[in-house]
Amino acid sequence: MVKKTNKSKKSIIDYNFTRQEKQAFSNIENELSYIVANRKLSRKTIEKYPNDIDAKIYALYETIQGFLFDIKQCGFKAQSYDSDYKLPCRNGNNGFQLHSRRYIGNKYKLIDWIFSIIKSECEGRSFTDIFAGTGVVGAQASKEFGNVIMNDFLYSNYAIYQGFFGDRAFNKGKLEDIVGQYNNLVQKDLPSNYFSKYFGNKYFSLQSAKIIGYIRQDIENNKDNLSEKEYYILLASLIYSIDKIANTVGHFDAYFKKESVSDKFLMKLIEPIKESSITIFREDANKLIKLIKTDILYIDPPYNSRQYSRFYHLYETLIKWDMPKLYGVALKPFPENMSVYCKTGAKFKFDELVKNANANYIVVSYNNTYDSKSGSSRNKISLQEIERTLKAKGGTKVFEKEYRHFNAGNTDFKNHKEFLFVTKVKNGQN
Numbered sequence: 001m002v003k004k005t006n007k008s009k010k011s012i013i014d015y016n017f018t019r020q021e022k023q024a025f026s027n028i029e030n031e032l033s034y035i036v037a038n039r040k041l042s043r044k045t046i047e048k049y050p051n052d053i054d055a056k057i058y059a060l061y062e063t064i065q066g067f068l069f070d071i072k073q074c075g076f077k078a079q080s081y082d083s084d085y086k087l088p089c090r091n092g093n094n095g096f097q098l099h100s101r102r103y104i105g106n107k108y109k110l111i112d113w114i115f116s117i118i119k120s121e122c123e124g125r126s127f128t129d130i131f132a133g134t135g136v137v138g139a140q141a142s143k144e145f146g147n148v149i150m151n152d153f154l155y156s157n158y159a160i161y162q163g164f165f166g167d168r169a170f171n172k173g174k175l176e177d178i179v180g181q182y183n184n185l186v187q188k189d190l191p192s193n194y195f196s197k198y199f200g201n202k203y204f205s206l207q208s209a210k211i212i213g214y215i216r217q218d219i220e221n222n223k224d225n226l227s228e229k230e231y232y233i234l235l236a237s238l239i240y241s242i243d244k245i246a247n248t249v250g251h252f253d254a255y256f257k258k259e260s261v262s263d264k265f266l267m268k269l270i271e272p273i274k275e276s277s278i279t280i281f282r283e284d285a286n287k288l289i290k291l292i293k294t295d296i297l298y299i300d301p302p303y304n305s306r307q308y309s310r311f312y313h314l315y316e317t318l319i320k321w322d323m324p325k326l327y328g329v330a331l332k333p334f335p336e337n338m339s340v341y342c343k344t345g346a347k348f349k350f351d352e353l354v355k356n357a358n359a360n361y362i363v364v365s366y367n368n369t370y371d372s373k374s375g376s377s378r379n380k381i382s383l384q385e386i387e388r389t390l391k392a393k394g395g396t397k398v399f400e401k402e403y404r405h406f407n408a409g410n411t412d413f414k415n416h417k418e419f420l421f422v423t424k425v426k427n428g429q430n
């Protein structure tokens with residue numbers, strides 16, 4: 001139930017969630033750092049999915065924008081702010097965690113299952129996450145193994161890994177001051193810029209887009225005053241903060257067209273991870289594999305024709321900041337980093353990757369999430385092809401888990417299985 005006390009603009013809004021909703025929030029608390037709520041908070045969007053609590057939360061997360069409250073700091077109560085309220089950098093001890101980000105195919109919810117198998121089946125001191133995506137698998141591996149390699153060919157993922165795991169020094173207080181200043185920018189004083197020109201009133205409100213573009217340019221202008229680590233922490237924080245207000249289902253293939261976006265951008269810092277010994281690459285996996293030796297190789301490529309570089313093009317544009325011409329309704333740049341794993345030759349590339357692997361164990365994640373009737377979502381490599389390739393390299397076990405897939409408010413339980421292959425590489429094959 002939503003109670004609203006109408007005391008002009010500064011009124012306090014209490015969101016009295018039902019017990020069931022609170023329970024659901026506590027389950028996802030680790031994923032949400034804050035919720036941005038709308039001045040016109042309406043339960044209509046929530047009640048569209050009366051029987052599915054996860055979908056409700058998703059609807060909240062996706063569509064309610066405008067005011068900010070921190071779910072951890074405020075319990076389930078929110079305070080509304082005037083538009084000119086001075087927002088400090090409210091990082092406290094709860095900056096963005098590595099997994100606090102929407103990313104298709106991320107394995108965060110499967111981490112315990114994956115590592116329970118890896119720990120019982122594999123031995124060694126080094127681990128490579130060669131298609132690292134969010135980096136959550138590599139991050140977990142860094143708690144278990146002495147040396148970890150993390151790789152992904154996207155610029156934005158590289159920036160995020162450097163921000164979280166880069167081993168250079170940084171000054172947290174200095175970064176908090178910078179972010180505090182960013183959060184007090186008055187958008188009407190800001191000129192329009194590359195980011196607002198293309199993305200304003202589309203993926204973001206015009207105001208937020210102006211601020212985001214201004215901040216990105218400011219980080220670049222200040223590069224000489226920042227350590228490498230500080231530079232990447234700011235870039236990674238910008239990505240994570242944007243993710244919380246983007247007018248999308250979580251990727252940038254399209255934006256919601258009907259709703260007027262009245263958000264208020266607020267930047268928050270990421271929480272860098274200290275105790276890691278991670279070597280970071282931004283390479284094509286099939287090239288990198290020829291250069292490295294590792295005890296355990298973890299492989300989680302894309303399996304359908306949906307290109308990550310196209311889904312997350314906005315972050316690539318933001319991080320590269322070379323201001324390319326953008327095309328089409330979705331405002332994408334000229335294609336770059338188009339993965340062969342999303343094309344018909346995928347199985348040959350997978351074969352090549354496994355053959356060239358200098359590893360003692362190969363662990364492969366495979367799922368039939370997108371095993372649908374539409375061609376673009378059908379898997380490019382079959383389960384049997386994976387198995388055949390791996391068996392040629394060594395003794396292979398297959399583990400499977402029923403897994404609930406969650407996608408843009410639609411849940412699909414049908415036949416969705418997550419598989420984990422573990423191959424003990426034969427002598428002479430590594």
Ligand SMILES: C[S@@+](CC[C@H](N)C(=O)[O-])C[C@H]1O[C@@H](n2cnc3c(N)ncnc32)[C@H](O)[C@@H]1O
Nearest residue numbers: 105106107131132133134153284285300308339
């Ligand atoms: C399924 S996602 C990995 C998800 C990851 N395991 C996680 O938990 O977040 C696949 C990743 O592979 C990357 N990728 C695709 N083709 C690649 C290639 N040829 N070389 C390196 N990375 C690639 C994509 O950018 C994407 O982040």
